[in-house]
Amino acid sequence: MAHEHPHTPHQGARHAPQGVADSGSQAEILDLDAEVLSEHIAAITAWLPVEAAPHEIVDLGCGTGAGTFVLLDRFPEAHVIAVDSSAEHLHRLREKACAEGVQERVHTVQADLDAADWPHLGTPDLVWASASMHHMADPHRTLRTVHDVLAPGGLFAVVELAGFPRFLPDDAPEDRPGLEERCHAAGERRHAEHMPHRGADWGPMLTAAGFAIEGxxxxxxxxxxxxxxxxxxxALATLRRLRDSTADALSTDDLAALDRLLDTDSPHGILRRGDLAVRTERTVWAARR
Known part of the structure; x- marks a missing residue:
């Protein structure tokens, strides 16, 4: 399972104009997400109510390793099994591990977590799932499986985002104020159909699976x-990805304005704006077996 928030499935996008034909890859967006939000990910791991430093950690839906490497820093004696369905993401994660000299502490596993039989993941003290649980076809089954995999007293950290990050002020761009919000609204309508558990309250589901919520x-x-x-x-890579999934749901004027923002050769393109910010929310549930 791959991390969710910066990337949406490619769905019948209209032909992109010159300057935005090459959409940002999922792996690139995940790497940028890790770089930009590293302090916030570290704050979440620092908050986790661990009773003793874990030695064995599983990162479910690890992507390119945003959580994996923060967890390795937070728990220097731990080893991490990083699980994802994407061979590309896992290859990138292994390259990073080698570059950082922690390859001996990371083991990657390619697996479809919607499959009935999971690979052997040991008996971890901590399972981390960031922006991956809402992707599961049957999240209730996944929660029960995690409960059974965890060591007695082990901790399960579920991290989810309120939605895609926002980058532009509400009154931007000048020719189509509110454009970003309309693009997100179109994307969320599609996500509601394919990922009904995005934005869910995971507390009751964790309790139903046998966990005790500790925070x-x-x-x-x-x-x-x-x-x-x-x-x-x-911002550029994320909005390119959003364009891919929403282009046929946008008005002609909105699509044209979005393409102007994504034109890297334009003086009005997003890379030349001085008013960008990253605004979103992340919620973490800490649940004990």
Whole structure:
């Protein structure tokens, strides 16, 4: 399972104009997400109510490793089994692990977590699932499986996002104010059909699966674009991806305005805006077996 929030499925997008034909890859967006939001991910791991430092951790739907590497930093004695359905993401994660000299502490497993039989994941002390649970076809079954995999007293951390991050002010762009919100509304209508558990309250579902909820916390993310050069690239890649999934649901004027924002050669393109920010929320549930 791949992480969710910056990437949507490619669905019959209209032909992209010159300058936006190459949509940002999912792996690129996940890497940018990790770079821009690293402090917030670290804050979540620091908050986790662990009773003792875990030695064995499973990262479900690890993507390219945003959570994996923060967990390795947070728990320096731990090993992580990183699980994802994407061979590309896992290859990228292994390359990063080698570059950071932690390859001996990471084991990657390619698996479809919707399958009836999971690969052997040991008996972890901590299972981490960031923006992956809402992708599951049967999340109730997944929760029960995680409960059975965990060591007695082990912790399950479910991290979910309120939705796609926002980057533009409400009155932007000048020729089509509110454009970003309309694009997100179109995307959310499609997500509601294919991913009904996005935005769910996972507390009752965790309790029903046999867990005891030990904490819930919502973190508000608001990062000014001036703090990181990656914010502009993150906005560009994310909105390109959003265009792919919503183009045929947008008005002609909105699509044209979005394409102007995504034109990297234009003086009015998103990379040249000085008013970008990253705004979103993340909620984490900490549940004990």
């Amino acid at each position: 819930e916390r919502t973190l508000t993310v608001d990062i000014e674009g001036s703090r990181s050069a990656a914010v502009g690239r993150y």
